[in-house]
Amino acid sequence: MSKLMDKRDGTTGTGGSGQGTVKKLIPYGGYYTNKTVGHDPELTETGPGTPTGEYMRRFWHPICMSMELTDTPRFLKIMTEELVAFRDGSGRVGVLHAHCVHRGASLEYGAIQERGIQCCYHGMVFDVDGTCLHVPFPAGEEAEAEKYACSIRQGAYKAVERNGLVFAYMGPPDEEPPFPEWEGDFTVLPGDELVPYSNFQHCNWLQVQDNAADNYHPTALHAGKNVVGGHYQGTTFDEVGAASMEVAPDMQFIPVQNGRSLACAGARRVDRDRLFIRVQHQALPNLSLHAYTSEDGSRKKLFSRFHIIRWTVPVDDENSKMIGWRVMGPGIDTRGIGKKEWVGYESIDFLEGQVAMRRPERFGQYTIEDMPPIPQNHRERANYKEAQYAPGDYEAIISQRPIAVHALENPTKFDAGLYMFRKLLRDAVRGSNPAASPAGFAEWLRSVAGAPNSYCSGNVLEIPLAADIKDEVAQRRRISKGIVAILTEGEHLKGEERAAWVRGRLEELEQSARGA
Template sequence: MTIKSEQMEKGSSAGGAVVKKLIPYGGYYTNKVPGHDVELTETGPATPMGEYMRRFWHPICMSMELTDTPRFLKILSEELVAFRDGSGRVGVLHAHCVHRGASLEYGAIQERGIQCCYHGMVFDVDGTCLHAPFPKGEEAEAEKYACSIRQGAYKAVERNGLVFAYMGPPDEEPPFPEWEGNFTVLPTDELVPYSNFQHCNWLQVQDNAADNYHTAALHAGKNVVDGHYQGTTFDEVGAASMEVPPDMQFIPVQQGRSLACAGARRADKDHLFVRVQHQVLPNLSLHAYTSEDGLSKKLFSRFHMIRWTVPVDDENSKMIGWRVMGPGIDTRGVGNKELVGYETIDFLEGQVAMRRPERFGKYKLEDMPPIPPNHRERAHYKDAQYAPGDYEAIISQRPIAVHSLEHPTKFDAGLYLFRKMLRDAVRGTNPAAGPAEFAQWLRDVGATPNSYCSGNVFEIPEGATVEEEVAQRRRISKAVVAILTESDRLKGEERAAFVRAKMEELEKSARK
């Protein structure tokens, strides 16, 4: 027995914390589950993270969810109702009528605003009471009453099939961030909206986006039980290159407001695939092409998936955003627009709770079968056990993951660094990431900040030795992020041309 294991068996402490006993069949010593990280995981009103998040715009639902009846939503632990009135305006109001508390989800949508079912109060999209149904002859009193109340309301905007809301103080509203002028999409491509419910805390869903290593295990065909494929693996719908464990470099950028996650993989001995994902505070992630085989040169390929992880409450969340569809980004033609939408996504079965045949056909929102809160009650639970996807891995970490029970490795560095960046932003230890400074930065860049997200395939031969290859992968990854940082002063095609020219130089220098 080593000295270290002797100390652990005796329950010695390290860094002030009691070390659990590492002995065979020692479950008794590890059966106590401590509390979750309140500061980062809880997002209700008056919580540190909740107050920080409320200073940003968040997608709350898809435009297709706004039908001829109001849409009940829960966002950041607040009960809301979203609707589109007869004039086409989108309203996002507190669900419970300010008069007597009946839910506006049962209200009637008006040409202007929404009418409560209980007593007929009518509220505009900004919360103004437009009508109080007093008896005839009491119009003056009705007007006085209407002026004395106001329904809680949040400003909303629509972009490419998604509804966004700002839920913070009105006088602190930031610019709506039109990343790169509403994202970089080639003329052949389009932003296709989707919304996927997740039965767990928002942060473990966001953690997964910064966990660039898990694809090598979770999505590898060799790990599927007895060939029970469910579309979860890159063997089927993606690229084998994604099953190669990446060499990761995690670099805070944009003054600590975001994180560049650069992963270098070998597609073959002549092609080095460097994929950069971009994590932006507090809950935005931008992903490069997920089905890249890495066998053809490609420099500065852009967005393939854009998503926000939006808290519903502390034990539920949404992945909501856009898939970029079309031949410009999907060079292998493996995407399927028909499978992108409400509670469905074409990017690997197992990303969402639904594993049912009906998700592959046309359906209306009201026809969607309910998803049991207990994932073990789902109809395709056994299929999920055979070939689990991100959904199973993420929600099985408990409704709220307990960080103090984790034992991270070096390849977990990205999500731990992003957690630190969140904490610094919430506590004010990185002023640049504070809400006011973040909003000012958006104003300074015209509300069109640049993203580091990119997919790059270099024609660079494999190093002569393992040591040379490792050093080369790391050097190239860091150089790619440095080029993207240097390009941050430019916009649009000028920036793209600059980046590609610099990457050509980088490739040539590596081939010498």
């Protein structure tokens, strides 16, 4: 980003985010940049009554893994609300406000019943919808007990389970949207499966979501050559051996689906004969869909689909978690790199050693009771020094401050994706884009039978290197935009019909680029 500098006093006219501040660009000038302005409350704060909090509550969100529901209730905080989740004896999942509506004792100490949950303090029993089922009045006062039970209701949210994750809708019941079954089954191929995982993040939700739209950071953050003294595990860096992922991508960021989402198309040259175009999909408010993370580009590939499906869920304004699925199996993982046994609660295979717990050993599956507590402060972790040697996504994201200060950023052109996504979110929150409003989203979901298409895809095309760098850059950008245009044109198609049509059009695009 260019700055006009006054050569007389070494100042610039604007700050990095165009806020109208004055900065002195002089050696040892920390004094002139030591004032920290406030964060952006409109987008970062998600508590009840906040603009983004009210927007997000009109969507379904994963709140925990199914494995977290045991024979005792699970205390959770989601968008600053204290909740308990549990599975009662009949198999139903309940998500209730944590504090009993009677006297405020936490239901995390309640006893799970065949139907509902019983408060430990006075024995009130609440159903999964918040109905009071039992009040422990003395014998002979049953009528009064029933009258009292009808006068109270525990706060409750509707919950559903999908492939090892528990989702909740936390908005007004009369505005509940269809559950978004993206493409029906996220197009998992035969032999592949959705494996759930959850990773805690000691920072605001938006900077975690920003990282998904930041397609440049792997070239530095995940490069083994940048690890101090080689202190890292073998599969943690260099994108598990995929050389093509170390190449800085030529990015095109294109709003799609009427501003409800963003296609992030990155073109990387594998070698003189093949071009790798990876399209990631960011959907409002907090969903990101990622193509194969371990692509080496060694063979032609058209319309390869989901490898990571994740939501960034606010815990409170200074904590959040990534929760979603890792797609495992030979259909997507053509190199056989994935380790299913490393995917789960506070663990995921491609970030081995890079999550909040940062366990250095290779690990297997644990029950929820076996898992150690999540560290409260990232600098107090037992292996903090190892994190300094080999920082990963977790360290880079949380170290931006508990809530990143956007006004202090100095973006470059390759940051365009996350800034564009922030704008889509702001327009949706403010209601300036009706299509992305909760009502607009719900109407769209109903129109596609709850199963919208995703732009997520990985593609390796046999397109030779252009004669010179100027033509090569133009070619990369033309191909990336062409792929997004094809996906947009095929929006009306579904399933295998869409996949076959897209692959046919990609073949045509490849032949056109080759001059055939």
